[in-house]
Amino acid sequence: MPTPTDTEAFIDALAAYAREALRTSGQTADYCTDALRIVSARNHLFAAAGQRPTDESEDIYALRDLYRIDEVTMDYVIDRQRLAAIARNYFHG
Numbered sequence: 001m002p003t004p005t006d007t008e009a010f011i012d013a014l015a016a017y018a019r020e021a022l023r024t025s026g027q028t029a030d031y032c033t034d035a036l037r038i039v040s041a042r043n044h045l046f047a048a049a050g051q052r053p054t055d056e057s058e059d060i061y062a063l064r065d066l067y068r069i070d071e072v073t074m075d076y077v078i079d080r081q082r083l084a085a086i087a088r089n090y091f092h093g
Helices: 004-025 080-090
Strands: 034-040 045-051 060-062 067-069 076-078
Touching: 004 034, 004 045, 004 076, 004 080
Parallel strands: none
Antiparallel strands: 034 045, 034 060, 067 076
């Protein structure tokens, strides 16, 4: 049975991958059309999925859907609540 530590580790790994993918795209989150695929949630394996919208049935998530605007700084930041919702798809029970 998954533990809260498993879920947090997945969220941290997904956040790190999304940050790096956005950085290498050279775009801001609001203009980025790149997506990622979750290959193995338990092993924290992710892959680039090209320029696609989110398709949860295919485990594909548009990078821009993983960010939100921070109300204080007005910068785009990882949306950890969104990542937690994604994690629940893999780590439930």
